[in-house]
Amino acid sequence: MKDLTSSWMTHMGQKNYQCDVCDKLFIYKSQMTVHQRTHTGEKPYACDICDKSFSGSSNLIQHRRIHTGEKPFLCDICDKSFSDSGGLTKHRRTHTGEKPYPCDICDKSFSVSSSLIQHRRIHTGEKPFLCDICDKSFSDSGGLTKHRRTHTGEKPYTCDICDKSFSVKSSLIQHRRIHTGEKPFPCDICDKSFSDSGGLTKHRRTHTGEKPYPCDICDKWFSVNSSLIQHRRIHTGEKPYACDVCEKSFSQSAHLTKHRRAHTGEKPYPCDVCEKSFSDNGSLTIHWRTHTGEKPFPCDICDKSFSVNSSLIQHRRIHTGEKPYSCDVCEKSFSQSSHLTKHRRAHTGEKPYACDICDKSFSDSGGLTKHRRTHTGEKPYPCDICDKSFSVNSSLIQHRRIHTGEKPFPCDICDKSFRHSGGLTKHRRTHTGGKPYTCGVCDKSFSASENLAKHRRTQTGEKLYACDVCEKSFSDKGSLTMHLQTHSGKKQFPCDTPM
Numbered sequence: 369m370k371d372l373t374s375s376w377m378t379h380m381g382q383k384n385y386q387c388d389v390c391d392k393l394f395i396y397k398s399q400m401t402v403h404q405r406t407h408t409g410e411k412p413y414a415c416d417i418c419d420k421s422f423s424g425s426s427n428l429i430q431h432r433r434i435h436t437g438e439k440p441f442l443c444d445i446c447d448k449s450f451s452d453s454g455g456l457t458k459h460r461r462t463h464t465g466e467k468p469y470p471c472d473i474c475d476k477s478f479s480v481s482s483s484l485i486q487h488r489r490i491h492t493g494e495k496p497f498l499c500d501i502c503d504k505s506f507s508d509s510g511g512l513t514k515h516r517r518t519h520t521g522e523k524p525y526t527c528d529i530c531d532k533s534f535s536v537k538s539s540l541i542q543h544r545r546i547h548t549g550e551k552p553f554p555c556d557i558c559d560k561s562f563s564d565s566g567g568l569t570k571h572r573r574t575h576t577g578e579k580p581y582p583c584d585i586c587d588k589w590f591s592v593n594s595s596l597i598q599h600r601r602i603h604t605g606e607k608p609y610a611c612d613v614c615e616k617s618f619s620q621s622a623h624l625t626k627h628r629r630a631h632t633g634e635k636p637y638p639c640d641v642c643e644k645s646f647s648d649n650g651s652l653t654i655h656w657r658t659h660t661g662e663k664p665f666p667c668d669i670c671d672k673s674f675s676v677n678s679s680l681i682q683h684r685r686i687h688t689g690e691k692p693y694s695c696d697v698c699e700k701s702f703s704q705s706s707h708l709t710k711h712r713r714a715h716t717g718e719k720p721y722a723c724d725i726c727d728k729s730f731s732d733s734g735g736l737t738k739h740r741r742t743h744t745g746e747k748p749y750p751c752d753i754c755d756k757s758f759s760v761n762s763s764l765i766q767h768r769r770i771h772t773g774e775k776p777f778p779c780d781i782c783d784k785s786f787r788h789s790g791g792l793t794k795h796r797r798t799h800t801g802g803k804p805y806t807c808g809v810c811d812k813s814f815s816a817s818e819n820l821a822k823h824r825r826t827q828t829g830e831k832l833y834a835c836d837v838c839e840k841s842f843s844d845k846g847s848l849t850m851h852l853q854t855h856s857g858k859k860q861f862p863c864d865t866p867m
Contacts, residue, residue: 622648 383393411421439449495505523533551561579589607617635645691701719729747757775785803813831841
């Protein structure tokens with residue numbers, strides 16, 4: 369009679385067994401017994417292979433299959449097997465699309481109850497999993513487990529092809545695709561494919577123009593959250609990535625990685641056309657375009673194209689006149705941040721680029737590169753019309769205008785034109801009377817710096833220009849030229865009037 373009553377209660381779903389610690393009810397006494405062990409901590413079922421113990425015999429049976437590899441629950445649709453029936457049930461839903469666990473707040477549904485529990489915490493804000501090292505909390509235990517590895521440095525997922533290890537399994541799966549070349553996430557608009565779903569999501573926004581991440585300080589929006597985080601550091605000045613060799617800090621980890629290679633000399637990105645190597649992949653990509661001639665960034669105002677996007681951005685400012693980089697000492701503005709950096713050194717006097725041959729220093733690397741050629745005699749810019757070569761490209765450009773006759777710098781007061789901007793600047797002073805070069809000894813001023821240099825030599829007695837025939841020296845080149853005529857007998861200005 370007792371067995372019949374128990375069977376009837378089972379069919380009716382009646383729960384007559386109550387836990388004496390909490391309020392839970394159970395149909396079977398055995399269920400209540402196992403449950404009570406969550407209160408007592410009792411785990412009477414020990415694994416005879418490892419040191420783990422369990423509160424229920426079924427849990428031990430499932431655990432033993434980790435050691436034996438047994439997977440007795442086979443999917444009848446595909447060839448996957450599982451160590452427990454619950455794993456098979458969840459897996460079948462990937463085939464059927466069944467999602468029996470709906471959220472009662474929004475319209476989302478889930479295939480497993482644990483995903484619904486985690487999802488509800490988005491609505492409630494609950495984060496019950498607390499890190500015992502720092503003050504961060506997480507909505508699920510998996511998030512806490514991954515986070516703890518940032519403290520311990522543990523990387524339990526190792527690639528079986530190379531030596532890299534990862535703190536989360538998903539990172540290993542994505543990494544393996546580097547070796548296999550697998551890109552299982554195709555774009556449904558263009559023919560691009562991606563190795564991870566996040567890459568596809570970001571890419572789709574290039575088609576839709578979606579920028580869901582707004583800056584709460586300025587009016588900029590971003591297509592990916594990481595770009596917003598990096599952008600915010602412009603406002604805050606935060607540079608959380610510090611070099612452990614020098615004192616420099618960076619707002620992005622990638623910039624620190626590149627910078628470290630300046631210390632190590634590492635250049636892991638070789639060009640497969642020439643022998644050059646580069647410290648970062650972006651520099652290699654830009655370099656490749658010198659071989660291919662590719663210029664994928666066209667100006668939408670004129671017909672110029674550029675090999676790098678930053679060059680296009682700078683070029684557009686020629687059309688717009690935009691100068692977004694302002695000096696906080698004087699009122700000058702610049703179209704490029706590098707020009708502002710150089711300009712600031714005019715105020716500070718900083719010259720961080722020192723010549724390793726002489727004691728001269730320079731405010732920018734370009735100045736040092738040009739200066740070194742005065743020691744080496746290098747002239748890497750040859751003229752393709754005559755046999756002259758030049759140490760700087762700007763000198764070659766000016767020289768070519770001798771052959772072409774081009775004078776692109778016209779005076780806006782008279783009809784004269786000049787081959788270079790410096791010549792026009794000097795000429796304008798003949799109209800304005802400007803004499804910006806003042807002698808620090810006397811009160812004389814000059815319209816050109818070279819005239820001031822000549823004048824100073826009259827005070828110091830310095831004579832830089834020596835005659836290679838006799839021992840005489842002169843303070844300016846013109847006086848030396850006239851003197852050389854006394855040796856050659858040549859008269860520079862012959863009289864054309866007959867005696």
